[in-house]
Amino acid sequence: MSTVGSIPGVTANGAKIPLLGLGTWDLRGRTCAHIVEAALRLGYRHIDTAEMYDNERDVGEGLHASGVKRADVFVTTKVWPSHFAPRELERAVRESLARLRVRQVDLLLLHWPNPQIPLRDTLGALCKVKRDGLTRHIGVSNFTVKLVAEAVQVATEPLVCNQVECHPFLDQSKVIAACRKHGMAVVAYSPIARGSARNDKVLARIGTAHGKSAPQVCLRFLVQQDIVVIPRTSKEQRLSENAAIFDFSLSAGEMAEIAQLARRDGRLVDWSYSGSAQWD
Ligand SMILES: NC(=O)c1ccc[n+]([C@@H]2O[C@H](COP(=O)([O-])OP(=O)(O)OC[C@H]3O[C@@H](n4cnc5c(N)ncnc54)[C@H](OP(=O)(O)O)[C@@H]3O)[C@@H](O)[C@H]2O)c1
Numbered sequence: 001m002s003t004v005g006s007i008p009g010v011t012a013n014g015a016k017i018p019l020l021g022l023g024t025w026d027l028r029g030r031t032c033a034h035i036v037e038a039a040l041r042l043g044y045r046h047i048d049t050a051e052m053y054d055n056e057r058d059v060g061e062g063l064h065a066s067g068v069k070r071a072d073v074f075v076t077t078k079v080w081p082s083h084f085a086p087r088e089l090e091r092a093v094r095e096s097l098a099r100l101r102v103r104q105v106d107l108l109l110l111h112w113p114n115p116q117i118p119l120r121d122t123l124g125a126l127c128k129v130k131r132d133g134l135t136r137h138i139g140v141s142n143f144t145v146k147l148v149a150e151a152v153q154v155a156t157e158p159l160v161c162n163q164v165e166c167h168p169f170l171d172q173s174k175v176i177a178a179c180r181k182h183g184m185a186v187v188a189y190s191p192i193a194r195g196s197a198r199n200d201k202v203l204a205r206i207g208t209a210h211g212k213s214a215p216q217v218c219l220r221f222l223v224q225q226d227i228v229v230i231p232r233t234s235k236e237q238r239l240s241e242n243a244a245i246f247d248f249s250l251s252a253g254e255m256a257e258i259a260q261l262a263r264r265d266g267r268l269v270d271w272s273y274s275g276s277a278q279w280d
Contacts, residue, residue: 004043004243010226012185013158015107015137018074019223020243021046023189023232028055031234036062038236040073043243048163048187048230049100050078050111051092056099064101075100076107076187078141078163079126081114086125093134108135109163112142119147120154127157139163141189145178152182161228163187167197168221168258170266176227191229192218192242194268202257210248213241220245221258 009016022039024032024047032055036047040063049059056077063073077100083092093108108129110122130138140151141163148162162179166172166188179186192215197203203214219229223245231242
């Protein structure tokens with residue numbers, strides 16, 4: 001398999017995040033370790049995991065087996081909301097680091113908001129683990145416009161991203177604008193709509209004009225707006241497909257046509273974890 005060229009990054013509040021990463025939700029054991037290793041050998045330099053995925057050991061195995069220098073890989077993990085009390089948070093992070101077999105991660109996120117624990121306390125703990133060197137950068141995930149503003153206000157260290165569901169079939173314009181206002185990157189999860197981008201006629205037609213697949217057009221649409229994408233695959237051939245998105249551009253007209261696919265109710269991921277009925 002030929003390697004991908006160097007992957008551009010986005011700069012946000014002091015962090016440089018590669019625009020393409022590998023998502024690992026639902027991958028475990030040998031499959032997970034193998035795909036992480038293959039992705040890194042191919043040229044991926046960003047891996048997304050979480051304590052909740054129950055695969056940090058496997059991600060660590062793939063990371064170490066790849067032979068790529070630790071400093072060259074951007075590793076993100078996330079703390080689950082049941083561990084948001086300050087002492088619990090620090091313990092959870094130390095356990096994540098032990099499973100990954102790294103001294104620090106590059107980015108540590110609060111996985112979902114937890115309305116049961118004051119955000120100020122959790123952010124205090126998140127900032128502290130950053131100051132203690134357990135992570136290079138911190139951020140949030142699944143935070144609404146209102147919660148992003150609140151988090152930025154109480155954090156004493158810069159928040160570098162909000163990781164949210166983001167693909168052409170979901171209107172996330174408000175939360176994207178909120179992140180930009182605060183200098184935060186948007187990291188798109190489910191960026192190919194859990195694989196369904198493949199069946200979209202508009203993406204497929206635009207892809208044909210560029211010699212690209214519908215998922216490649218879908219990912220290009222996001223990275224062309226400086227939105228970081230973390231598509232997940234368990235298949236080696238799709239690693240290269242999902243990475244070949246930096247050698248073509250979509251025209252303004254094509255971008256506008258894809259933007260028309262967005263729906264307010266296009267969400268795929270169960271939002272009930274958030275404890276909030278409202279996105280913005
Ligand atoms: N922060 C959060 O709350 C949160 C929530 C959800 C996800 N995430 C993160 O975001 C990552 C990505 O999101 P996701 O896994 O939900 O969805 P996704 O990346 O949009 O889609 C993954 C699915 O698409 C398939 N696929 C991958 N490449 C493809 C291609 N080129 N053509 C057709 N199908 C393709 C995969 O199947 P194969 O394996 O068969 O290729 C898999 O079933 C996760 O893995 C996780 O790291 C975060």
